[in-house]
Amino acid sequence: MGDRRQRKQRGGETMTEKKSLSISGLGDFLIRRGTGVGMIVILLALGLRANLFFALSNLMDVLKQGSILTLIALGLTAVLIGGGFDMGAGALVQLTCNLAAGLIISGVNPAITLPVGLAVGFVTGMVNAFLVIVVKIPSFVATLGTMFILQGLTTYYNKGEALTITRQPFFSFLGQGRIGIVPMIFIIVTVIAALMHYFFKHTRTGLRMYATGENSAAATLRGVNTKKYLMLSYCISGAILGLTGVFQASYAYGASAINSGMDFLIQALSAAYLGSTFSKTNELSVIGTVVSGMFIAALSNALIINGISNQQISGILGTILVLSILLNVIKKREIGQVTIF
Amino acid sequence: MNDTAISRAPARTKIINFISSYGSVIGIILVLVVFQLIDNRFMRIQNIVGVLNSSTLLIVMSLAMMMVMSVRGIDLSVAQVADATGVIAAMLIIAGKPFWLAIIVALLFGLVIGIFNCILMSYLGIPAIIGTLGMMFIVRSFELTLTKGAQPQILFTLPPGRTKQFFFIGQGSLGPVPMLIVICFVIIVVMYFVKERSVLGRHMEAIEGNVRAAYLSSIRIRKVFGATFVFSSFLAAIAGIMLVSRSGNAVPRGVETYLTDCFVAVYIGTLVSKRNKFTVAGTVVGGALFVGFLSNFLTLRGMGAAYKSLFNGVFIIAAVALGALQKNRK
Numbered sequence: 001m002g003d004r005r006q007r008k009q010r011g012g013e014t015m016t017e018k019k020s021l022s023i024s025g026l027g028d029f030l031i032r033r034g035t036g037v038g039m040i041v042i043l044l045a046l047g048l049r050a051n052l053f054f055a056l057s058n059l060m061d062v063l064k065q066g067s068i069l070t071l072i073a074l075g076l077t078a079v080l081i082g083g084g085f086d087m088g089a090g091a092l093v094q095l096t097c098n099l100a101a102g103l104i105i106s107g108v109n110p111a112i113t114l115p116v117g118l119a120v121g122f123v124t125g126m127v128n129a130f131l132v133i134v135v136k137i138p139s140f141v142a143t144l145g146t147m148f149i150l151q152g153l154t155t156y157y158n159k160g161e162a163l164t165i166t167r168q169p170f171f172s173f174l175g176q177g178r179i180g181i182v183p184m185i186f187i188i189v190t191v192i193a194a195l196m197h198y199f200f201k202h203t204r205t206g207l208r209m210y211a212t213g214e215n216s217a218a219a220t221l222r223g224v225n226t227k228k229y230l231m232l233s234y235c236i237s238g239a240i241l242g243l244t245g246v247f248q249a250s251y252a253y254g255a256s257a258i259n260s261g262m263d264f265l266i267q268a269l270s271a272a273y274l275g276s277t278f279s280k281t282n283e284l285s286v287i288g289t290v291v292s293g294m295f296i297a298a299l300s301n302a303l304i305i306n307g308i309s310n311q312q313i314s315g316i317l318g319t320i321l322v323l324s325i326l327l328n329v330i331k332k333r334e335i336g337q338v339t340i341f
Numbered sequence: 342m343n344d345t346a347i348s349r350a351p352a353r354t355k356i357i358n359f360i361s362s363y364g365s366v367i368g369i370i371l372v373l374v375v376f377q378l379i380d381n382r383f384m385r386i387q388n389i390v391g392v393l394n395s396s397t398l399l400i401v402m403s404l405a406m407m408m409v410m411s412v413r414g415i416d417l418s419v420a421q422v423a424d425a426t427g428v429i430a431a432m433l434i435i436a437g438k439p440f441w442l443a444i445i446v447a448l449l450f451g452l453v454i455g456i457f458n459c460i461l462m463s464y465l466g467i468p469a470i471i472g473t474l475g476m477m478f479i480v481r482s483f484e485l486t487l488t489k490g491a492q493p494q495i496l497f498t499l500p501p502g503r504t505k506q507f508f509f510i511g512q513g514s515l516g517p518v519p520m521l522i523v524i525c526f527v528i529i530v531v532m533y534f535v536k537e538r539s540v541l542g543r544h545m546e547a548i549e550g551n552v553r554a555a556y557l558s559s560i561r562i563r564k565v566f567g568a569t570f571v572f573s574s575f576l577a578a579i580a581g582i583m584l585v586s587r588s589g590n591a592v593p594r595g596v597e598t599y600l601t602d603c604f605v606a607v608y609i610g611t612l613v614s615k616r617n618k619f620t621v622a623g624t625v626v627g628g629a630l631f632v633g634f635l636s637n638f639l640t641l642r643g644m645g646a647a648y649k650s651l652f653n654g655v656f657i658i659a660a661v662a663l664g665a666l667q668k669n670r671k
Binding site for chain 1: 461658
């Protein structure tokens with residue numbers, strides 16, 4: 001506490017002096033870097049109990065397991081940055097996953113599924129944006145409605161049966177292949193994340209989307225067309241989620257009939273919000289999302305190696321979600337009203 | 342051009358006014374009439390009583406959700422709590438405990454989750470949509486661990502002497518009226534007085550309108566906001582007990598689908614009241630009963646889960662779009 005006051009008084013000091021870490025600066029350091037330190041400590045503790053976790057092949061597996069989750073979280077981050085919300089993120093992934101699997105089974109060239117997934121996602125994003133911006137339905141309800149419709153379409157399409165893909169070496173390479181030792185799907189994640197990072201942090205459009213999401217009224221006063229940027233964020237998010245569904249089909253050798261849209265959603269939300277605790281102002285960021293997504297995958301992996309059952313993992317993830325958001329809001333302490341409906 | 346617009350305006354506004362105040366009720370009745378025309382089994386007394394009986398659970402859970410949503414909160418854990426309480430009650434009965442103990446422990450569980458939710462959302466300030474989502478997964482995890490991986494807890498194979506009193510809640514009847522409908526009716530009346538006729542209800546309305554103003558007029562917003570979560574989980578616990586007592590077994594994760602039905606019920610319910618508010622009557626009549634009849638109709642026609650989600654989605658969007666339309670007009 002005292003340290004913070006001191007730092008306020010010494011406002012004009014140079015960067016190097018500010019960064020120097022004394023013992024009294026430890027608390028401040030923990031607040032700023034707490035998430036990262038916490039992640040490393042947790043994984044180290046779990047890894048030391050079960051050394052298998054640190055094996056190179058296991059670490060690569062973690063990257064592979066976390067990739068789909070990270071992609072969904074990236075899609076969600078895009079829409080959250082623009083100030084929207086998407087309950088239907090998981091449902092959209094499931095729909096395009098089923099579509100891709102169904103198309104390949106019916107003999108379509110696997111390469112075509114990628115643009116199909118992209119297009120379906122983009123159109124869904126447009127519909128969401130239309131409902132939120134033109135019809136003025138609050139984003140939570142609008143996307144809840146589209147979530148139901150997407151679920152219905154998925155069940156209608158697969159008739160409640162699993163769609164399994166066999167003997168598609170090229171298509172399966174996307175999700176399951178490796179280049180050298182690195183999983184192909186992780187390379188895809190890296191490329192998409194790099195593109196998104198550049199777009200959101202280094203282009204005019206991306207920065208304006210940030211402005212729209214953080215304070216829509218202020219952005220409007222500065223002459224930003226907030227409706228346009230909100231729509232754009234829904235479309236980008238939809239496109240990424242649509243593509244993710246195709247990768248999911250490749251990763252899982254098809255589509256399962258189990259409705260796991262909600263599970264996808266909670267993990268992706270956890271990753272996005274956990275990622276935002278990296279920044280001092282709790283700003284959502286692409287890199288934070290990627291790191292957190294991979295952390296969640298690593299945590300699940302480490303817990304399973306430590307002999308904790310699958311049933312408890314969802315509870316642990318729920319706890320992480322609550323704690324990570326708690327770090328964000330504990331200073332403000334408003335009541336938890338939902339303003340998005 | 343101008344003249345015609347002016348002369349037509351009053352008639353048009355009259356029509357729009359009429360539609361905006363009664364349109365949704367007319368719409369609901371029309372949908373039901375269409376259902377009857379398509380399938381004449383729909384309006385038989387037997388079928389109606391059956392629907393009423395099975396809608397009681399949805400009514401109780403929708404009321405729970407409505408309480409929270411009327412102060413601009415949300416409780417995504419409501420169905421999961423109902424699920425877990427049902428499982429807990431069933432497990433206690435199987436373990437040979439008396440029925441009253443099972444009910445009390447199950448209700449206490451609901452209360453505890455409600456208090457947790459209250460602390461998280463109201464006193465720590467976690468956005469309800471995240472906090473209750475997290476709670477939903479924690480409760481699910483707890484329940485799966487308890488049942489060792491979702492093993493169904495079957496009560497109806499037990500000797501009738503041990504389950505008779507417990508089954509009375511869900512399968513017995515008071516005179517000609519099924520017990521479930523009696524319980525549900527009592528809950529509706531109690532909730533009506535809490536929500537529409539009490540100080541707490543009025544404070545809730547103030548918070549719905551404007552938290553800041555409510556705070557400045559010395560309403561204890563944290564208490565009121567938090568209380569709705571306790572109500573919600575407690576009602577969910579009652580619903581869970583009712584369900585298990587009716588069906589005679591508790592399948593872990595079996596109630597989860599009710600969550601989405603609750604949303605549809607509450608949102609369609611807002612249309613029934615004049616100013617699109619969350620009201621007890623609206624949620625019961627417009628929402629839960631309508632959703633009950635809708636899913637009954639789909640079952641009668643042999644249409645599966647796909648159609649149900651599609652209808653749910655379309656009705657939610659239609660209901661809220663209609664509400665938004667009315668608001669924009671004012």
